[in-house]
Structure formats: structure tokens, C-alpha cells
Amino acid sequence: MHIPDGFLTPQVFIPAFVITIVFWAICLRKVKLTDKQVPIMGLLTALFFAAMMMNYPIVGGTTAHLLGGAAIGLILGPFAGGISVTIILVLQAFLFGDGGLTALGANVLNMGIIGILVPCGLFLMLNKAFRADGKKLYPIIFVCAFVGDVLAAIAAGTELGLSQPVFQYGLSVAVPAMALNHSIIGVAEGIVTMILIGTLLRLRPDVLEQSPILKKLPIFQNKKENPE
Amino acid sequence: MATNKKTHKTLIIGLAVAMIFVLVGVFALSYSMETLDRQAEQLGVEEHPVYEPPFPDYAIPGIDSVWGALAIGVAGTLLLFGVGLAAAKVLRMRKGQKA
Numbered sequence: 001m002h003i004p005d006g007f008l009t010p011q012v013f014i015p016a017f018v019i020t021i022v023f024w025a026i027c028l029r030k031v032k033l034t035d036k037q038v039p040i041m042g043l044l045t046a047l048f049f050a051a052m053m054m055n056y057p058i059v060g061g062t063t064a065h066l067l068g069g070a071a072i073g074l075i076l077g078p079f080a081g082g083i084s085v086t087i088i089l090v091l092q093a094f095l096f097g098d099g100g101l102t103a104l105g106a107n108v109l110n111m112g113i114i115g116i117l118v119p120c121g122l123f124l125m126l127n128k129a130f131r132a133d134g135k136k137l138y139p140i141i142f143v144c145a146f147v148g149d150v151l152a153a154i155a156a157g158t159e160l161g162l163s164q165p166v167f168q169y170g171l172s173v174a175v176p177a178m179a180l181n182h183s184i185i186g187v188a189e190g191i192v193t194m195i196l197i198g199t200l201l202r203l204r205p206d207v208l209e210q211s212p213i214l215k216k217l218p219i220f221q222n223k224k225e226n227p228e
Numbered sequence: 229m230a231t232n233k234k235t236h237k238t239l240i241i242g243l244a245v246a247m248i249f250v251l252v253g254v255f256a257l258s259y260s261m262e263t264l265d266r267q268a269e270q271l272g273v274e275e276h277p278v279y280e281p282p283f284p285d286y287a288i289p290g291i292d293s294v295w296g297a298l299a300i301g302v303a304g305t306l307l308l309f310g311v312g313l314a315a316a317k318v319l320r321m322r323k324g325q326k327a
């Protein structure tokens with residue numbers, strides 16, 4: 001989903017940069033990490049850089065890759081998560097030309113802001129509404145990751161569609177194509193996010209307990225209320 | 229300390245999984261034709277890079293083999309781990325962050 005240089009018009013990539021710079025400023029101001037989260041941030045940054053190297057065949061000979069925003073955002077929180085995904089996207093653009101420099105703001109907006117804030121916000125809402133414990137936890141994680149991916153793809157489609165002098169398909173073609181194709185990778189994102197959080201929940205609940213998002217899970221809240 | 233041991237184990241397992249992702253990405257799932265690339269191809273829209281990266285398309289210039297891509301994948305993963313860890317440490321050390 002990395003948009004290269006030359007696909008977006010300045011009317012699109014400049015506002016995307018402005019939104020992204022504001023988001024970075026908020027992240028740097030608001031981020032709070034604990035000692036246990038520090039190595040996990042390094043690990044997740046590396047893990048999803050590697051995960052993005054795998055291009056899954058989807059439909060019509062096209063491919064897509066995982067975004068990682070849901071897992072990173074839910075485990076580290078939206079602000080540390082935003083910084084982690086930004087590191088991935090900046091190094092991909094500067095070292096490998098994966099995503100253009102003029103499109104960096106748009107790529108961060110799609111994968112690092114929408115791809116993170118949507119799953120985090122949705123998780124908080126669904127956890128409040130349904131109490132994400134037991135069997136309900138995994139469907140909720142899946143939905144958050146899936147919706148995050150699809151909305152990130154819709155945002156990318158919108159940016160391309162609005163760059164009509166270059167991308168003549170316009171919104172009516174670019175948005176549905178991106179949404180449909182990325183809904184398939186959204187399923188994979190949901191499964192990977194469920195597996196990752198499920199594994200950490202069994203092996204390192206102490207790390208998840210420190211997440212600004214996952215600490216709201218009933219298992220951690222109950223523990224806080226009944227420490228013994 | 230028990231937590232340190234657990235953290236080291238988590239990092240080793242996590243980085244091993246990342247290396248498996250790199251192997252799969254290089255040897256099995258390397259072909260990339262994203263939806264936006266396909267649309268651009270259909271419209272005749274071309275990329276106009278404003279910068280020449282040192283390792284374009286995850287390849288070492290002059291080395292046209294999967295081994296170059298594998299080296300880039302492994303080195304890139306370790307670099308991202310280092311940068312992510314360093315950034316987290318700096319953020320953790322900031323004023324008002326330490327408990």
C-alpha cells in the first residue's frame with residue numbers, strides 16, 4: 001500500500017504531510033513507555049518490517065502485504081505505535097524506495113495513523129460494549145484489525161482518486177478497488193493480530209498489561225480490583 | 229532477573245519469527261503487484277522518484293540474486309530492531325517519563 005512518488009498531486013500530498021506532522025507532534029508529546037515495553041517496541045518494529053516483505057497474492061494477479069498497525073497499536077498504544085510504524089515507513093522509503101518521499105505523509109497517514117487509530121479506537125468501543133473476555137476477545141481483535149486495514153486502503157484509494165489529473169480513475173474506481181482487494185489482506189491481518197496477541201497473552205501478559213489499550217481488558221481490570 | 233530472562237526469550241523468539249518472514253518474503257512471496265501499481269499500469273501512470281535509494285526494491289545494486297535480497301531482509305530487520313529499540317529507549321528516558 002506504499003504510494004510511490006508521482007502518483008499523488010501536491011493538493012493531496014501536502015495536506016497529508018500536514019496531518020502527519022501534527023500526528024507526530026502529538027505522538028512525541030503523549031507517548032509513555034514502560035521499561036517492559038521498550039524492547040517490545042524494537043521487536044514489533046522489526047517484526048512488521050519483515051512481515052511487509054511478504055506479498056500475498058489476492059485477486060486479479062495483484063498482491064498485498066500486512067500493515068501491522070492493529071497489532072502494534074493494540075500492544076504499544078497509539079502513540080508509541082505511531083512512532084514504530086513511522087520508523088518502518090521512513091526507513092523503507094529512504095533505504096529501499098518502498099513508498100515515495102513526496103508520498104511519505106500520505107503513507108504514514110494511511111498505515112501509521114488510520115491503520116493504528118481505527119483499530120485502537122474500535123477496540124476501546126467494542127471492549128466497553130461487549131467486555132472482551134473469554135471467547136469474545138478474539139473476534140473483537142479480528143474485527144479491529146480487519147476494519148483498520150480496509151479503512152487504511154480506502155484512505156489510500158481516496159488520495160489516489162483525488163489526484164485525478166494523474167490518476168484518472170477517480171474516486172469511483174480507486175476507492176472500491178483498494179477497499180475490495182485489501183479486505184482480503186484484512187482477513188490475514190485479523191488472523192495474524194489474533195495469533196500475536198493470543199501468544200503474548202499466554203507468554204507475556206505482563207507486557208500486554210502495560211498497553212494503554214489492552215490494559216482495559218476485563219482480565220487485567222479484574223486483577224487490578226482483586227490483586228490476590 | 230526473571231523479567232530480563234523472559235524479555236531475552238521473547239526477543240529471540242520474535243526475531244526468529246521475523247527471520248522466517250524474511251525467508252518466506254524472499255523465496256516464496258516476493259512478487260509484488262499491488263492494486264495501486266496495477267491501476268497505475270493500466271492508466272500508464274509512471275513513478276517519478278525524487279530520490280535514489282541505496283538499495284532500490286530491496287536489492288543490492290550489482291547483485292542480481294535472491295541472496296542479495298535475503299541479506300537486505302536480514303540486515304533491514306536487525307536495523308529496524310535497533311532503530312525501534314533506540315527510539316523507545318530515548319522516549320523512555322525523557323524527562324517525566326521515568327517513574
